[in-house]
Amino acid sequence: DAGITQSPRYKITETGRQVTLMCHQTWSHSYMFWYRQDLGHGLRLIYYSAAADITDKGEVPDGYVVSRSKTENFPLTLESATRSQTSVYFCASNRRMEETQYFGPGTRLLVL
Amino acid sequence: SQQGEEDPQALSIQEGENATMNCSYKTSINNLQWYRQNSGRGLVHLILIRSNEREKHSGRLRVTLDTSKKSSSLLITASRAADTASYFCATDVQGAQKLVFGQGTRLTINP
Numbered sequence: 760d761a762g763i764t765q766s767p768r769y770k771i772t773e774t775g776r777q778v779t780l781m782c783h784q785t786w787s788h789s790y791m792f793w794y795r796q797d798l799g800h801g802l803r804l805i806y807y808s809a810a811a812d813i814t815d816k817g818e819v820p821d822g823y824v825v826s827r828s829k830t831e832n833f834p835l836t837l838e839s840a841t842r843s844q845t846s847v848y849f850c851a852s853n854r855r856m857e858e859t860q861y862f863g864p865g866t867r868l869l870v871l
Numbered sequence: 872s873q874q875g876e877e878d879p880q881a882l883s884i885q886e887g888e889n890a891t892m893n894c895s896y897k898t899s900i901n902n903l904q905w906y907r908q909n910s911g912r913g914l915v916h917l918i919l920i921r922s923n924e925r926e927k928h929s930g931r932l933r934v935t936l937d938t939s940k941k942s943s944s945l946l947i948t949a950s951r952a953a954d955t956a957s958y959f960c961a962t963d964v965q966g967a968q969k970l971v972f973g974q975g976t977r978l979t980i981n982p
Contacts, residue, residue, distance in 0.1 A: 794972075801959065801974035802914075817969060849913055857901050857963045860970060862913035
């Protein structure tokens with residue numbers, strides 16, 4: 760039972776490059792979420808998805824794009840990376856919005 | 872400011888002592904959840920308390936919720952070195968369709 764996985768775990772990229780962070784869950788959870796975690800800000804919601812082909816903006820969506828063609832995958836794309844997007848990114852999922860969220864191990868992204 | 876704010880930001884105690892962390896929030900909620908994060912890892916769910924509940928227990932954890940004061944507390948009894956982590960409260964705000972996390976309390980248990 761793999762649960763929820765993220766790849767890559769670590770990524771270094773340069774300003775202006777496109778980067779895609781992957782998230783995969785094996786529970787068939789309806790909801791999936793992307794957060795970023797920065798010192799002094801805690802976790803902030805970037806985007807979330809209630810089901811395949813349904814996505815919605817969170818607190819800090821600018822500069823990010825998501826898609827959800829399959830229930831189990833929820834990739835996050837930085838179309839043109841900026842230094843301010845250096846962060847730790849967490850993916851999470853659950854069956855219903857109000858329930859416990861299950862988190863992946865995170866992706867540490869450094870934008871030079 | 873944040874919907875959920877933890878207090879204190881950092882707490883250092885001796886092994887065996889009890890640790891208490893507090894969370895305050897601003898708007899009406901459906902439930903409040905506590906998560907733990909070990910250094911360099913993802914968040915792990917500890918306990919969920921619904922708005923119509925006042926207290927919940929899980930092992931050495933005790934959570935209280937006071938909706939009139941819009942606050943919650945997490946008590947860890949008989950702390951162990953393995954409890955060293957950051958603890959976050961998250962509120963499921965009514966009508967918001969999302970969890971809002973606080974900035975966390977960094978707990979250090981000294982042997």
